[in-house]
Amino acid sequence: MNSTKSLMVFTAAVAFSVFSSLAKEVKLLNVSYDPTRELYQDFNAAFARYWKEKTGDTVTIQQSHGGSGKQARSVIDGLEGDVVTLALAYDIDAIAEKAKLLPADWQKRLPNNSSPYTSTIVFLVRKGNPKGIKDWDDLVKPGVAVIAPNPKTSGGARWNYLAAWGYALKKNNNDETRALEFVTRLYKNVPVLDSGARGATTTFSQRGIGDVLVGWENEALLSIKEFGADKFEIVAPSLTILAEPPVAVIDKVAKKRGTIEVAKAYLEYLYSDDGQEIAGRNFYRPRAEKAAAKYARQFPRIDLFTIDEVFGGWQKAQRVHFSEGGLFDKIYQSAK
Amino acid sequence: MKLFQWAVAAAVILTQSVPDAPLLADETTDSINSLKQKIEQLDQKLRILERNRELEKEAAETKAKEAPKISVGEKGFSFGSSDGNFAINLKGVLQADSRTFFKDGGIKGNDGFLLRRARPIISGTVFGDFDFLFVPDFGGTSGTVIQDAYLNYRYKPELQFQFGKFKSPVGLELLQSDPDTSFNERALPTDLVPNRDIGAELHGDLFDGRASYAAGIFNGLGDARNSNNADFEDDKEFAGRLFLQPLKKSGAPVVQGLAFGVGGSYGNSSTANALPATTGGTAPGYFTDGQQQFFAYRNSVVASGKHWRISPQGSYYYGPFGLLGEYVISSQQVQTNTLTTAALDNTAWQITGSWVLTGEDASYKGVVPAKRFDPSSGHWGAFQLVARYAHLAIDRDAFPQFADPATSANSASAWSAGLNWYLNRNVLVKTSFSRTTFSGGGGAGVGAPAIVTRQPENVLFTRVQLAF
Numbered sequence: 001m002n003s004t005k006s007l008m009v010f011t012a013a014v015a016f017s018v019f020s021s022l023a024k025e026v027k028l029l030n031v032s033y034d035p036t037r038e039l040y041q042d043f044n045a046a047f048a049r050y051w052k053e054k055t056g057d058t059v060t061i062q063q064s065h066g067g068s069g070k071q072a073r074s075v076i077d078g079l080e081g082d083v084v085t086l087a088l089a090y091d092i093d094a095i096a097e098k099a100k101l102l103p104a105d106w107q108k109r110l111p112n113n114s115s116p117y118t119s120t121i122v123f124l125v126r127k128g129n130p131k132g133i134k135d136w137d138d139l140v141k142p143g144v145a146v147i148a149p150n151p152k153t154s155g156g157a158r159w160n161y162l163a164a165w166g167y168a169l170k171k172n173n174n175d176e177t178r179a180l181e182f183v184t185r186l187y188k189n190v191p192v193l194d195s196g197a198r199g200a201t202t203t204f205s206q207r208g209i210g211d212v213l214v215g216w217e218n219e220a221l222l223s224i225k226e227f228g229a230d231k232f233e234i235v236a237p238s239l240t241i242l243a244e245p246p247v248a249v250i251d252k253v254a255k256k257r258g259t260i261e262v263a264k265a266y267l268e269y270l271y272s273d274d275g276q277e278i279a280g281r282n283f284y285r286p287r288a289e290k291a292a293a294k295y296a297r298q299f300p301r302i303d304l305f306t307i308d309e310v311f312g313g314w315q316k317a318q319r320v321h322f323s324e325g326g327l328f329d330k331i332y333q334s335a336k
Numbered sequence: 337m338k339l340f341q342w343a344v345a346a347a348v349i350l351t352q353s354v355p356d357a358p359l360l361a362d363e364t365t366d367s368i369n370s371l372k373q374k375i376e377q378l379d380q381k382l383r384i385l386e387r388n389r390e391l392e393k394e395a396a397e398t399k400a401k402e403a404p405k406i407s408v409g410e411k412g413f414s415f416g417s418s419d420g421n422f423a424i425n426l427k428g429v430l431q432a433d434s435r436t437f438f439k440d441g442g443i444k445g446n447d448g449f450l451l452r453r454a455r456p457i458i459s460g461t462v463f464g465d466f467d468f469l470f471v472p473d474f475g476g477t478s479g480t481v482i483q484d485a486y487l488n489y490r491y492k493p494e495l496q497f498q499f500g501k502f503k504s505p506v507g508l509e510l511l512q513s514d515p516d517t518s519f520n521e522r523a524l525p526t527d528l529v530p531n532r533d534i535g536a537e538l539h540g541d542l543f544d545g546r547a548s549y550a551a552g553i554f555n556g557l558g559d560a561r562n563s564n565n566a567d568f569e570d571d572k573e574f575a576g577r578l579f580l581q582p583l584k585k586s587g588a589p590v591v592q593g594l595a596f597g598v599g600g601s602y603g604n605s606s607t608a609n610a611l612p613a614t615t616g617g618t619a620p621g622y623f624t625d626g627q628q629q630f631f632a633y634r635n636s637v638v639a640s641g642k643h644w645r646i647s648p649q650g651s652y653y654y655g656p657f658g659l660l661g662e663y664v665i666s667s668q669q670v671q672t673n674t675l676t677t678a679a680l681d682n683t684a685w686q687i688t689g690s691w692v693l694t695g696e697d698a699s700y701k702g703v704v705p706a707k708r709f710d711p712s713s714g715h716w717g718a719f720q721l722v723a724r725y726a727h728l729a730i731d732r733d734a735f736p737q738f739a740d741p742a743t744s745a746n747s748a749s750a751w752s753a754g755l756n757w758y759l760n761r762n763v764l765v766k767t768s769f770s771r772t773t774f775s776g777g778g779g780a781g782v783g784a785p786a787i788v789t790r791q792p793e794n795v796l797f798t799r800v801q802l803a804f
Contacts, residue, residue: 078421078464145380191384194391209383256491 031081068155087155090314116270147210156197218283236300505550508649515803523686573603596650610639641669658698686726709759742779743786
């Protein structure tokens with residue numbers, strides 16, 4: 001049995017030398033959703049500078065973008081993201097539940113339910129608003145072409161859908177049947193169902209399809225910045241949803257890759273003054289008062305409801321509306 | 337939009353050429369507006385159709401990427417999931433050999449054709465990080481055996497854990513894949529290293545492949561022995577190897593193929609089975625290139641304690657030139673039935689050179705012909721000359737108590753030369769001649785090793801190999 005002990009000592013020595021020989025060049029993979037490309041390009045550069053100054057280590061952050069649900073599925077199937085920054089909490093819950101890569105109570109680990117910035121759902125119309133779109137009711141009128149992505153694959157699309165549903169509920173005294181009719185009529189007006197929010201923006205702004213794009217406020221503001229205020233304008237509906245995109249470290253992946261410390265710091269930095277400033281600059285609503293005040297003028301004042309208030313949280317909303325055979329499947333079938 | 341422009345132009349011309357303009361102007365304006373509206377609607381429909389087709393194409397491409405991948409080619413048959421997390425590969429090795437002995441003193445039954453190896457190779461990956469290999473062998477003379485059967489966990493390239501049956505990490509030529517060896521049979525130093533054994537091993541590649549290490553604990557094997565499927569003795573063997581190719585990434589071809597290292601093992605063993613293999617004879621001993629036994633321990637001898645080996649080794653490949661060398665000391669404590677003990681240090685070394693006549697690169701992993709065998713196009717594949725010298729010396733203290741000096745040789749020296757013809761990546765034809773001379777032995781006796789050591793061994797090998 002002495003051989004066994006010798007092996008253990010040798011193994012420990014080899015493992016120690018292997019780990020200690022690794023250079024202090026850290027690579028992180030941030031698995032994110034569709035419209036955050038610009039935000040994280042900006043943020044990653046700032047964090048890399050911050051981390052270099054703080055520790056002397058070089059950190060390189062790679063980004064992966066796609067529909068939020070699809071990205072979560074990729075992580076569950078083995079995509080080794082050190083952190084996820086997705087569109088909605090349900091997608092990270094799915095990673096925790098199905099792949100057990102992080103604890104179920106991951107949302108408690110960072111402030112504001114691990115949501116460092118917020119956004120909401122607004123309308124983007126062509127300059128002059130030729131169809132006179134002012135609120136959700138205008139989207140269900142005959143002849144109005146609405147561009148929105150597919151809630152089955154896109155996190156932003158689920159926010160869209162729930163915003164419309166919440167509005168219809170309020171307008172119809174919480175009558176679920178009438179809300180269903182309203183949202184069904186809305187999706188009948190959707191001629192193109194992109195898989196992600198960025199695709200829907202492309203369809204509307206670059207391909208010139210549709211009268212109105214329903215989507216992320218940050219995406220709408222970015223479109224105006226990129227294409228010019230002479231091309232599009234934003235319409236704020238009377239009521240919409242408060243979207244809270246969450247972030248989380250994928251513990252098992254980060255531990256395996258030896259990046260847990262930097263992955264945590266990366267997400268915590270989103271809450272720093274610098275991180276909040278970058279969020280505001282990229283048209284996300286900052287949580288911190290200072291940055292929120294600075295960028296308040298770029299965000300329209302809208303009545304907002306939360307998913308917990310109207311739908312009882314993401315788990316319930318997902319089950320009722322977006323699961324296989326759920327309400328959206330029925331809506332989509334009848335809208336075809 | 338061109339259609340719209342034409343419509344406007346036509347309307348303008350129409351308006352100017354008609355006498356009762358005020359009346360007709362309103363109708364024309366309405367028509368133009370109606371036409372404009374229809375064109376815009378058509379334009380939208382067309383855009384929607386195009387975009388939907390674009391999205392369908394994207395979806396089809398995504399679906400194709402997600403579809404299982406199947407491939408059949410020179411590297412075998414494989415199928416796996418689109419993300420690479422699950423895969424199964426089917427490969428195989430078939431070696432049809434012949435051995436013809438010359439001036440062998442009338443030894444009967446050593447010439448003939450044989451199916452040296454007939455191995456289906458099943459390998460794969462599950463959940464991305466777990467690799468497996470299963471290799472049964474229907475060839476050889478020992479009946480069907482499981483050559484390799486292991487599971488390897490890749491935590492990262494630098495840190496992997498392997499468990500099961502696989503080659504013990506000591507001998508350089510032994511660790512070379514069977515289809516890639518220069519000659520039909522490995523050289524004399526392979527007599528002194530452990531073959532496949534059952535155990536657990538930590539291994540990995542460091543510094544971008546410039547170094548590799550392996551360290552493991554095994555059931556423990558006598559020299560040149562292959563493991564059975566179980567061994568419940570308490571004595572275990574520790575084996576390890578460090579191998580460096582420090583200039584691999586230097587970009588200088590003349591030095592990047594230089595590699596060297598050291599392998600070794602240490603353990604205790606106390607049974608007859610822990611002595612060398614019985615290949616070519618009936619008692620534990622060592623065998624020649626022709627697989628004939630030239631040294632055997634006396635039947636009363638058993639292993640009785642420490643067994644250690646050390647093997648400095650190296651290789652050098654530069655263009656068509658290749659060189660491989662290794663030295664082995666195998667020290668085994670042995671004991672007779674009269675309880676006489678000794679630690680016997682047997683040693684061996686070899687040097688093998690090769691030259692690819694057709695100019696392709698030589699390597700530890702064989703030769704890939706630049707142009708596959710295709711006579712109609714005037715292509716003949718790759719040809720390689722190989723030459724080898726090897727020597728094995730038995731500890732003088734082995735005689736006479738532990739081995740019979742009248743029958744067993746106390747040393748063997750072998751030179752070999754051959755020509756390898758690589759028809760393509762999968763088919764290889766080999767022919768070689770090997771001559772082994774002995775010191776000692778050659779006395780009376782009707783079996784090996786006496787009849788083998790009575791004269792030099794001269795053997796002509798041929799092989800037709802299919803490996804994919």
